[in-house]
Amino acid sequence: MLKAAANSRPALWLVLVLPGLWIAWRWIATPQLYGYGHAIGDSGDWAAWLLMATLAVTPLRLMFRKQDWTIWLMRRRRDLGVASFAYALAHTVMYLIRKGSPEFVFAELSTPYILAGWIALALFLPLAITSNDFSVRRLKRSWKRLHRLVYPATIVAFLHWVWSAFDPTTAWIHVGILAAIEIVRVALQQRQRVT
Template identity: 75%
Template sequence: MFSALKRSRPLVWLLLALPALWIGLRWAITPDAYGYGHAIADSGDWAAWLLMATLAVTPLRLAFKRSGLTLWLMRRRREIGVASFGYAALHTAIYLVRKGSPEYVLAEFTTPYMLAGWAALALFVPLALTSNDVSVRLMKRGWKRLHRLVYPAAVLTFLHWVWSAFDPTTAWIHVGILAAIEIVRIALQRAQRVT
């Protein structure tokens, strides 16, 4: 299975899509038990988890350069990042359908947690659109500079989670994990003089 996963991009995409299919299936089959609250939370969780996985690739590469898993993650990092954006877009779509009217959306737009969420999504759009080989070739060094926007986008994503959560404890735990990933990345880059 893992050897097939290593070689097959469609299989990677299928696996990344499975949580979205599960969210949709549960909501369709048991709308009263599952419903909007679970769908919005689960789609947001998957967006954040895949974002953390994407950000963890660099410190893993720096720490375990010759690991087969690390090399595989490096080759699949863009897919994981685009999947994170996909779940963020699903999260947003669920919210917009639930609100049902621009007036309700605009009424909440200026609240800090919504501003953070919209700003994070806006930063992710150009990253998702340029996460392909053609963009890498055309943009050259500019591609890497553009994709550094992932760091402020991640901060905004987790601020949105903390500020919007009914119980922010889980969100703060994930903020701690994200901070640890970034601290390790910066420490390893400085130690290895990687820019």
């Protein structure tokens, strides 16, 4: 029964949606204590954390090839990526609702962190749309090339975080973790090519 739950995609999505439900409930239940600032910050954090988890799958798989849990992660990597995009989209929708009109949104496009956020969302959009089995089959080798957009998109997304943070220390710590994930991935892939 436990194994069936672990392999169930609906069960995984129930877990992935829980932080979003918690954010929504806190905002509705205690709007004075947990308002727009907390909700938009937490949705952005979850988008970044799930993106980091998605990117960590490849190095973990390369390090622990024969482990069942890394096989499970590889099979669920697209789900993690789509969940990351869903939190980023919720983050954007909150921003749009808060601004209330296209004039205010366009007026802020010249602000570097706002522009970076829009660019990141635009880069992630085709990845989210094509994160399904039909697209993998249809696009064949092009699918992998398209999904390499995740790397520049991630850089722009993390710039958005650093530039928008009241205290960028936490954002820079996450940038360091992300850099470590990518350094390990590249090193392991290079070693695999050599051997």
